[in-house]
Amino acid sequence: MSTPLLSVEDLSVQFDTEDGVVRAVDGVSWSIEPGRALGIVGESGSGKTVGGLTLLGLTRSNNTTIAGRAMFGGEDLVAMQDEQLRQIRGKGIAMIFQDPLSSLHPFYRVGDQIVEAIQAHSEASDKAARARALELLGLVGIPDPRARLDAYPHEFSGGMRQRAMIAMALSNEPKVLIADEPTTALDVTVQAQILDLLDRLRRELGMALVIITHDLGVVAETADDVAVMYAGRIVEKAPVEELFARPMHPYTWGLLRSIPRLTGSREEPLLPIPGRPPSMISRPPGCAFADRCAYVADECRVAEPILSPAGTTIASACLLPETGRRSAWSGLAAGGDTDAAFKVLRGGK
Amino acid sequence: MTRYIIRRILWTLILMVAVSVMTFVIFYVLPSADPAQLRAGRHASPQQIEEIRHKYHLDRPLLDQLWFYFQGIVTRGDFGISYVNDQPVAKLVFSRLPATISVAIGAAVLWLVSGIAIGIISAVRRHSRLDRTTMSLALVGISAPVYWLGLVALYLFANDIGLIPILGGSGSYRPITVDPLGWLNSMILPWIVLAIAFAAFYSRLLRGTLIEVMGEDYIRTARAKGLPERTVVMHHGVRAAITPIVTAFGLDLGALLGGAVLVEIVFNIPGIGRLAYDAILHSDLFLIQGTVLLAAFFVIVANLVVDVVYAYLDPRVRYE
Numbered sequence: 001m002s003t004p005l006l007s008v009e010d011l012s013v014q015f016d017t018e019d020g021v022v023r024a025v026d027g028v029s030w031s032i033e034p035g036r037a038l039g040i041v042g043e044s045g046s047g048k049t050v051g052g053l054t055l056l057g058l059t060r061s062n063n064t065t066i067a068g069r070a071m072f073g074g075e076d077l078v079a080m081q082d083e084q085l086r087q088i089r090g091k092g093i094a095m096i097f098q099d100p101l102s103s104l105h106p107f108y109r110v111g112d113q114i115v116e117a118i119q120a121h122s123e124a125s126d127k128a129a130r131a132r133a134l135e136l137l138g139l140v141g142i143p144d145p146r147a148r149l150d151a152y153p154h155e156f157s158g159g160m161r162q163r164a165m166i167a168m169a170l171s172n173e174p175k176v177l178i179a180d181e182p183t184t185a186l187d188v189t190v191q192a193q194i195l196d197l198l199d200r201l202r203r204e205l206g207m208a209l210v211i212i213t214h215d216l217g218v219v220a221e222t223a224d225d226v227a228v229m230y231a232g233r234i235v236e237k238a239p240v241e242e243l244f245a246r247p248m249h250p251y252t253w254g255l256l257r258s259i260p261r262l263t264g265s266r267e268e269p270l271l272p273i274p275g276r277p278p279s280m281i282s283r284p285p286g287c288a289f290a291d292r293c294a295y296v297a298d299e300c301r302v303a304e305p306i307l308s309p310a311g312t313t314i315a316s317a318c319l320l321p322e323t324g325r326r327s328a329w330s331g332l333a334a335g336g337d338t339d340a341a342f343k344v345l346r347g348g349k
Numbered sequence: 350m351t352r353y354i355i356r357r358i359l360w361t362l363i364l365m366v367a368v369s370v371m372t373f374v375i376f377y378v379l380p381s382a383d384p385a386q387l388r389a390g391r392h393a394s395p396q397q398i399e400e401i402r403h404k405y406h407l408d409r410p411l412l413d414q415l416w417f418y419f420q421g422i423v424t425r426g427d428f429g430i431s432y433v434n435d436q437p438v439a440k441l442v443f444s445r446l447p448a449t450i451s452v453a454i455g456a457a458v459l460w461l462v463s464g465i466a467i468g469i470i471s472a473v474r475r476h477s478r479l480d481r482t483t484m485s486l487a488l489v490g491i492s493a494p495v496y497w498l499g500l501v502a503l504y505l506f507a508n509d510i511g512l513i514p515i516l517g518g519s520g521s522y523r524p525i526t527v528d529p530l531g532w533l534n535s536m537i538l539p540w541i542v543l544a545i546a547f548a549a550f551y552s553r554l555l556r557g558t559l560i561e562v563m564g565e566d567y568i569r570t571a572r573a574k575g576l577p578e579r580t581v582v583m584h585h586g587v588r589a590a591i592t593p594i595v596t597a598f599g600l601d602l603g604a605l606l607g608g609a610v611l612v613e614i615v616f617n618i619p620g621i622g623r624l625a626y627d628a629i630l631h632s633d634l635f636l637i638q639g640t641v642l643l644a645a646f647f648v649i650v651a652n653l654v655v656d657v658v659y660a661y662l663d664p665r666v667r668y669e
Contacts, residue, residue: 058572082578090575097573102566105585106665116584117574152664168574 004031004071005208006055006093006176011068011078013047013054020281024050026232027068029307032176032225037202037209039223039240041216041255045277047232048212052178054078056095057085072176091121094169098181100161104153110164111137111149117171136167140197159190166197170205177202178210183218195221216259220244228252231277231288234307238314248316248325250293253332271338287319294338295320295328295345320345353668354657361649366419368645372638373415382632388432405430418638428642429635431628438639441624448522449620451532452539452612453605460544460551461598465591467548468555472590473582475560483552490549499542499615506538520617539616543609547601551594558590565589592662596655603651607644 013025025047032038042048053059055070055077070077072092077085089095097103105113114133118124124132130149137145140163153161162182169177179198183191199222202209211222219226219240226243228236228251236249247253254273275292278284286301287293293300300319310316310325318325328345332338385402386393393401402408406417421427428438467487471480505511507518516537523531562568563586571585572578608622617623625640627633660666 053569056573058569086575086577088575089573095573097566097570099566103570105567105571105589107588107663116576120575120577120580154665165570168570172575 003033005034006210007031007069007071008051008055009069009071011051011054011070012066013050013059014065015059016063016065017281022280023232023283024280025054028227028229028232028234029068030227030234030237032208032210034175034208035202035206036225037199037211037223039219039226040210040212040229041214041219041226042229043214043277045280046229047280048229049180051229052095052180052210052212055178056089056093057082087121090117090169090174091172092174093176093178094172094174095178095180096162096165096169096182099185100158100165101153101185103165104161106153109150109152110156114164114168114171117168121172132171133167136171137164139170140164140167140201141193142167157190158186159193162186162190162194163197166194166201170201173205174207176208176210178212180212181214182211184213184215191218192221198222216244216255228255231283232280233288233317235289235305235317236315237307242311242314246311246314246326247329248310248314248322249318250295250320250325251289253329254292257332287317295342297346350657350660350668354653357653357656361646361653364649365642365645369418369638369642370415372641373411373418376632376634376637377411384432384632384634387632418635428639431633431636433627433631433633433636438635441636442621442639442643445619445621445624447524447526448618449606449608449613449622451525451536452543452609452618452620453602455536455540456543456547456609457598457602457605459540460547463544464548464551465555465587465594467552469559469582469587471552471556472559472563472586480556484556487549487553490545491553493546495542495546495611496615498545499539499612502538502542503615519615522616522618535616535618539609539612539618542615543605543612551597554597555587555590555594558593559586562586562590592659595658595662599651599655599658600648603647603649603654604644606647606651608640 008031009029011025011028012023015022015024028047028051030038030040040048040051050059054066057077057080060066060082066078068078072088077088080088104110108116111130111133114136115126115129118129118132122129134145134149137148142148142160142163148156148160153164156164177198182198183194186194195218198209198211201207209222211218213219223240226238226240227234228243228249230251236243236247236252238247243252244256247256251273254271257271258273260270273292278288278291284290284301286303287296287305290296290300297320303319305317305319307315307317310318310322324345328341331341331344385398385405385407388401388405389398406414409417418429421429426439428442430436431438431441434441467483471483474480503510503518506513506516508514508516508521509518511518517531517535518538521531521535523535525532563582567589568581568585571581576584608620608625610622610626612618613620613622614626621640621643624636625644628636628640656668660668
């Protein structure tokens with residue numbers, strides 16, 4: 001592994017609200033090397049989007065407290081002055097968002113919006129920037145790019161809009177692209193095309209891709225490494241094959257068992273994770289997942305688990321014994337039910 | 350677009366006819382003075398009054414009168430005669446137009462510039478002391494009646510009765526063609542008084558819209574591109590938030606050009622508003638018709654202009 005391009009260390013983001021302090025991101029660490037793809041998975045409110053926005057300084061305000069470090073090119077994005085960070089936005093690190101229709105300005109032509117992105121970081125002439133915009137639209141696979149340059153976002157289809165967003169994000173050849181739920185607002189067939197495109201661009205341009213999603217399918221398709229987030233923290237981190245083959249955290253088990261499998265029988269029920277994530281304002285002591293965990297032990301409600309190695313490449317934040325978890329998942333993966341897994345994991349007690 | 354505009358212009362004509370019919374009907378249904386008697390003067394004999402009644406078709410049924418009125422407009426460009434002033438309505442109205450245009454345009458520039466500036470600053474620096482101060486003042490500005498503000502302004506600054514006599518007061522109007530400096534001096538107070546209420550409304554409107562727009566996803570995109578905050582606010586935020594301002598501005602200006610009645614009366618400015626006010630006081634039928642038609646014309650045209658401009662401002666709007 002080469003040196004990390006972007007390295008997030010113990011990042012925390014807190015919002016002061018009328019109801020109290022929301023700990024949206026709570027001590028998150030990850031890093032990414034050039035050309036790699038990291039998937040950050042979690043349900044709504046797990047802090048995955050806030051984390052991405054914070055790297056670009058887009059959550060900065062009087063009501064926000066940001067702690068930790070995010071090292072990029074030898075400098076800390078968290079401590080950086082606004083103006084210096086602005087120059088990194090779109091140039092060093094670019095970001096695309098969930099809903100491409102609302103993310104593009106409705107009153108400006110798509111070409112002009114890309115030209116603006118180019119000229120935000122270079123002295124390129126209008127003509128040169130326009131030529132570059134045309135090239136970018138071609139690169140992201142928009143047919144008849146010359147005509148599309150002068151179209152408005154509402155004249156594009158959903159998939160085309162996200163392609164245009166990607167073209168705009170690529171305009172200054174960023175080293176890192178953060179894609180926040182890039183396919184969630186799109187049709188299934190279009191989703192696959194956009195993921196293929198992101199994958200192709202990452203390989204061709206050698207940029208690092210951080211893909212934020214709630215969808216394990218998206219992760220399986222695009223990511224090299226995965227971080228699973230729950231209630232503002234990373235609860236499990238592993239290479240993608242390892243995570244799908246031998247997950248060590250009960251929350252990840254829940255995620256994996258709640259998606260349908262093509263190989264499974266039609267009668268096999270989908271298993272939702274019961275309950276809801278805890279309040280981010282008054283977080284109970286112990287493991288944040290304890291209330292929803294089928295295998296919860298007494299100590300889980302007292303001590304906070306920390307992310308620690310649970311094998312050669314996987315790290316997991318769970319207090320339950322490692323060997324027990326390993327055999328419990330083997331049982332679940334083979335089609336066993338939760339009760340059987342409980343016996344394996346907590347049998348003695 | 351061209352077809353749309355042509356259709357709208359045809360509608361304008363129909364609306365204008367409807368407006369004059371309604372004015373006629375209201376004039377006759379509501380109790381008012383006898384126009385023939387007014388025209389004849391105080392010491393006229395019953396015979397003279399009958400002659401006048403006949404001459405101006407006042408003895409004919411309402412429909413006939415309407416017919417003669419429209420016939421006059423279409424064939425001779427004749428909008429009737431003012432009984433009180435003994436002058437053609439068209440001539441009277443046109444002679445008063447410059448004063449009203451002076452009041453309206455000057456005030457419009459003032460309120461547009463100040464309203465937009467205050468709105469943007471308040472939205473960007475929301476909850477700051479500046480924002481709270483300007484928005485409280487704006488509330489006062491919206492609530493204060495124009496005639497009251499006008500009287501206060503005269504009391505404070507008019508060069509005849511004011512505590513600090515520095516500006517032209519009531520009745521100081523000079524046409525710009527005759528005395529440009531005198532014109533400016535006489536216009537400043539009316540402009541400010543008229544602009545305060547509008548600027549207050551515009552700044553609050555823009556502040557609200559801009560705050561909403563600044564929370565939109567495309568603003569986040571603009572920031573993520575690395576644009577300077579100034580560009581994000583002006584080029585992306587204000588550009589999207591300005592459309593309701595344009596609509597309001599067109600309609601307000603259109604309505605004002607038809608006569609800024611209150612301001613013209615308080616400051617004794619010989620504009621359309623005062624002309625209409627006097628015409629109503631004297632039951633001067635054709636003069637009322639003339640001023641109402643002019644006001645209707647400005648409002649309808651302003652609506653048309655606003656709709657056309659809107660299509661250019663928001664590319665998603667297309668008229669078929």
